[in-house]
Amino acid sequence: MSQLVLYTYWRSSSSYRVRFALAVKKLPFQSIPVNLREGEQHRDEHRARSPTGYVPCLFVDGRPLVESVAIIELLDELYPDPPLYPRDPWARARVRSLVEVINAGTQPMQNLAVTDRLASDPALRKEWSRHFNARGLASFERLMALHEQEGVEGRYAYGDTLTAADLFLVPQMYSAQRFGVDLSPYPRAVAAAEAALATDAAQAAIPERQPDASP
Numbered sequence: 001m002s003q004l005v006l007y008t009y010w011r012s013s014s015s016y017r018v019r020f021a022l023a024v025k026k027l028p029f030q031s032i033p034v035n036l037r038e039g040e041q042h043r044d045e046h047r048a049r050s051p052t053g054y055v056p057c058l059f060v061d062g063r064p065l066v067e068s069v070a071i072i073e074l075l076d077e078l079y080p081d082p083p084l085y086p087r088d089p090w091a092r093a094r095v096r097s098l099v100e101v102i103n104a105g106t107q108p109m110q111n112l113a114v115t116d117r118l119a120s121d122p123a124l125r126k127e128w129s130r131h132f133n134a135r136g137l138a139s140f141e142r143l144m145a146l147h148e149q150e151g152v153e154g155r156y157a158y159g160d161t162l163t164a165a166d167l168f169l170v171p172q173m174y175s176a177q178r179f180g181v182d183l184s185p186y187p188r189a190v191a192a193a194e195a196a197l198a199t200d201a202a203q204a205a206i207p208e209r210q211p212d213a214s215p
C-alpha cells in the first residue's frame, strides 16, 4: 500500500472531496493542515509542493499531486475497489458532468482567491458565494432530473452506488449551508447529499471531525 499524505484544510470543500474518496477506499493517510485563514497557502514551502497555492495536495509515496479531480481519478486507478466511476461510457460521462458542475462551475466562485479580490465586506462576499452556490445546485438538480428521465434511479447522485458525483456534491452542500442557501428548490440534490452523508466514509471526512477544525 502507498504512503499517503494529504495537505488539507478542515473547511476546504476540495479537501473534503479527497478525504471522502480516501475514506470510501478505506485508505489510511496522514493529514497535514494548511491554515487558509492564516494565509499558509501562500508560503513558498506550500507552493513548492502545490504549484497552484491551493489545497488539497496529496503525496503518494513522496510524489505530490494537486487538483481534486486528478487526485480522485488517480486514487480510483491505483485502488479500483470500490470504483468511483461507472464502467459504462455514458454513465461515466454523466458522473463526470455532475463532477464538473461543482468542480468547474461552482466551487471556484467561492474560493478565497476570488472573494478576497472581490470585496472585503463580509456581507457582500457571502451574498456572492450564496448566489453561485445556488446557481450550481440548480444545475446539479436539473442534471439529476435529466438522468432520471433516462431511467437512472437510486438514492445517490447517480444511481444506487456512491460515485465521484457524491464526493463533490456533499462538500458543496456543506458550503451552500454555510452561505445560507435556501435548499428547498433542490430536492433531488438534497436527498442524494443526505444519503451520501449518512455513509461511514462521509462521516469520517466531515470538516468538524478533522484534527485542525476550529470553532
Ligand SMILES: N[C@@H](CCC(=O)N[C@@H](CS)C(=O)NCC(=O)O)C(=O)O
Pocket: 011, 012, 013, 014, 015, 036, 041, 053, 054, 055, 056, 066, 067, 068, 069, 103, 108, 111, 112, 113, 114
Ligand atoms: N480545482 C481545485 C480547487 C482547489 C481550491 O480551490 N482550494 C481552495 C480551498 S477549497 C484553496 O486552497 N483556496 C485558497 C485560496 O484561495 O487562497 C481542486 O479541485 O483541488
